Amino acid sequence: MDSAYPEGIQMNPAEIAAACGLTGYSCEGKGIGGVLKSRFEDFRVEEVGRIPAIEPRGRFTVARVTLTNWETNRFVGKLAKSLGISKNRIWFSGTKDKRAITTQLLVIDAPQNKVSGFEMNDVDIEVLGRTHQKLGFGDHSANRFTITVRGCADSDGSPLEAKEAIARVNHIFENMEQRLGAGKFPNWIGPQRFGATRPVTPVVGR
Template sequence: MSFDPLSKIIGLEGYATDTNGIGGVLKSRTTDFRVEEISTPLHLDPRGRFTVARITLTNWETNRFCTNLARILSIPRNRIFFAGTKDKRAVTQQLFVIDANQNKVSQVEMPDVEIEILGRTHQKIGFGNHRGNRFTIVARGCSHSDGTPMTEQEAMAEVERIKAKLDQNVGKDLFPNWIGPQRFGSGRPVTAEVGRHIIADRWEDAVMTYLSMKGITENTDVENFRKFIRENGPIEEALEIIPKWLGFEKRMLEQIIRQPDDWVAAIKKLPNNLQLMTIHALQSIVFNKSLNARISADLPISVPVAGDLVGRIDEKGQLDAGSCIVVE
């Protein structure tokens, strides 16, 4: 069984069933992929400092949206809080907590952005508030293994067969929740590689990887910029050819030019959530590989066995690391 290069990099090298699947294409249209974030409730208070808004984005990368919103509101980027980073090519809905006047937020107009003001709060929101996502996904062009088109009825029948096989292989109503390409960078799985350098205290390597690592699918202008960095280093001339949409890379590059060798300061030019995601992405590769190994070894995915590390889930739905023990 062969796997594409991206799948191998991020640890997606196995299946839970031997079924053929339904083929098809995801995200053929932006509206084919809808994400509704599930987060912990916020306590609204009319005297609260922060504005709470439910915001629907169409084809917006979360961090880029926050950067633009901060500019419109004339506030620092780090005064906009949210729980999770969402897919760009999608219609996404999630809560944002914004350190700005409620009326000012309600007057913001941006293309493909819908803002619903919910009220005010004293609370911020962050990764710890994230509970999950509710997806509505359309797969187009479903086909049999020989390439012939499937009808909708045939596709749904195959889905039911896959579910039955999953019930048989991993347990009734269970699903191996592998972590997909978005966590790592779909066209350039760079986040985990940066995280690998950060945990080893190799900050220069982390910066150079983020700036110059080759992508699997990037356009010519971006490829040329990254090649220039690899061959010449982060020098001022690189600013002349950097594509304008590489905002994070530009800020990192400008920082290194201002303060050569201060690689930590350059990494800190990334938004806080993206800095954290580099570590989460590395953890996610470990998770994907561990899950695949567990299924391949015919071990249960929902029942602990000897050698597993188990712990208590707190009232926020997070693992209480201090309670973890090894199963004997």
């Protein structure tokens, strides 16, 4: 991949995709256009996985946390400071999207009453109990996404009715099932993984 993009030169989405080698699709069919994440509630992520074994005499507090427009690590830093502990004493299994409403588990090395008493805008904490177990990165089994696409439109810019947009999405799902098999979905690696304005992240990492 050519990484010689002068500073200050930005590429349009099609150029970025081509530079990353994203030149095809895993299925055929018309798209639905539209805009993602125009509102926080348009993108919801719920972590799916086991809850650490609850033990009344456990050292740690287990909590289910719902955040609106919070980057996970930034929130953990704020929570740790409020509780008077190091952020390394809070464990979670994955970072979530910032511009979204996200729900995930945290294991916190602090008393339950301190955790339940924590208050901050756009944060909801549900204490589940105590545990002796920590969470490791990647311990969850999946993320469940609920996504709202607004302003769906055809390639010529003409608006799409919701019924037609849903029909197109269903057609794409059916096409993928025929190609990949039932219950399978391609792991989409989009341009954001390579760099939003210049796709040089792999080169820098190397």
